[in-house]
Amino acid sequence: xSRIRKRILILGSIGAGGFVLGRLAVRWFFNLLLGGTLxxxxxx
Amino acid sequence: MKQRRQxxxxxVVPWWMGLLAFSGALFLGAASKGLTPAWAKQYNVKWSDQIxxxxxxxxxxxxxxxxxxxxxxxxxxxxxxxxxxxxxGGGFTTGDKAMDESILAWLCSKGYVAAGINYTLRNExxxxxxxxxxxxxxxxxxxxVIDAARDAGYPIDRMAIAGGSAGHTLAMLYAYRDGKSAPVxxxxxxxxxxxxxxxxxxWGIMGLDQSDEACAxxxxxxxxxxxxxxxxxxxxxxxxxxxxSAFMWIKDNPVPCVAAxxxxxxxQPYKASLRLxxxxxxxxxxxxxxxxxxSGHGLQNDNRQYRKWMETIEEYLERYMH
Numbered sequence: 001x002s003r004i005r006k007r008i009l010i011l012g013s014i015g016a017g018g019f020v021l022g023r024l025a026v027r028w029f030f031n032l033l034l035g036g037t038l039x040x041x042x043x044x
Numbered sequence: 045m046k047q048r049r050q051x052x053x054x055x056v057v058p059w060w061m062g063l064l065a066f067s068g069a070l071f072l073g074a075a076s077k078g079l080t081p082a083w084a085k086q087y088n089v090k091w092s093d094q095i096x097x098x099x100x101x102x103x104x105x106x107x108x109x110x111x112x113x114x115x116x117x118x119x120x121x122x123x124x125x126x127x128x129x130x131x132x133g134g135g136f137t138t139g140d141k142a143m144d145e146s147i148l149a150w151l152c153s154k155g156y157v158a159a160g161i162n163y164t165l166r167n168e169x170x171x172x173x174x175x176x177x178x179x180x181x182x183x184x185x186x187x188x189v190i191d192a193a194r195d196a197g198y199p200i201d202r203m204a205i206a207g208g209s210a211g212h213t214l215a216m217l218y219a220y221r222d223g224k225s226a227p228v229x230x231x232x233x234x235x236x237x238x239x240x241x242x243x244x245x246x247w248g249i250m251g252l253d254q255s256d257e258a259c260a261x262x263x264x265x266x267x268x269x270x271x272x273x274x275x276x277x278x279x280x281x282x283x284x285x286x287x288x289s290a291f292m293w294i295k296d297n298p299v300p301c302v303a304a305x306x307x308x309x310x311x312q313p314y315k316a317s318l319r320l321x322x323x324x325x326x327x328x329x330x331x332x333x334x335x336x337x338x339s340g341h342g343l344q345n346d347n348r349q350y351r352k353w354m355e356t357i358e359e360y361l362e363r364y365m366h
Contacts, residue, residue: 023073
């Protein structure tokens, strides 16, 4: 696997994780204010 | 060997690049939660004089807040029109009819005359305002709303009343308590997360001091009357909160209802909504009750259910307002 390909793969994984965590953070914040479950319902 | 692997990884993705990617994605992820799902866009109609006319800040009383907005469809070919009133939320202390412009515009785009009504909010300037006084203002406003629509060339022959949170409470009070004396038949009420009952045992959800004194104070403020801790203890307070407890009036005027509540609501107690549900069932009212099992007051975690709820509102509007 080329170095560039590896880099894209790793950055993609990091990005996907960050994206999911960003959505969960907002969800957590609204749940804190209004009530709700973090992982229940329509995930994310 | 471990050191060598770390060194290799470092070379492939420098730490700053990883951090940048993570931060950017974190931000994008958070921002994406603010996007409206594609299916929900149809309910957020931007007001435009191409589809409807708007009359703003018409008066129904002398008070600062005694104003309403009318949204009138451009199609003026019908003999009569259905009126849909949508009341704003805000915990009885904040909010304005302007907050609901998109839902009012949506209702108007479906051919209804739509109205948003302000009511006197409880604040430092209006310490006497209560749920009772606000619900009475809504009752007083209705003939003005219907007359204004008629004067604009839109005779009203039936109406629905709806709202969110505090507005939902006031909407249900109008439908069930005052609906019989309405200028036109009230054929439907819909909304979300509005308290319709006030029982001490239900209202512990928001961290309320569970003492009789604290309960007497809260319910007294809401009902606009003096309630003593003794009345809480012997449960005679229930007569005093009846004027603001919509579910107690359902049997008097069983108006069809579509309502949604969040199981984890921290603003209005979910338990209270079960009393509404039971009263609707006991009185054989045509209703649809949605429990959003993962959401709180914002109904924010149950998109599929939320969509079904909105579709059901449309179905009920079709059924009763045409």
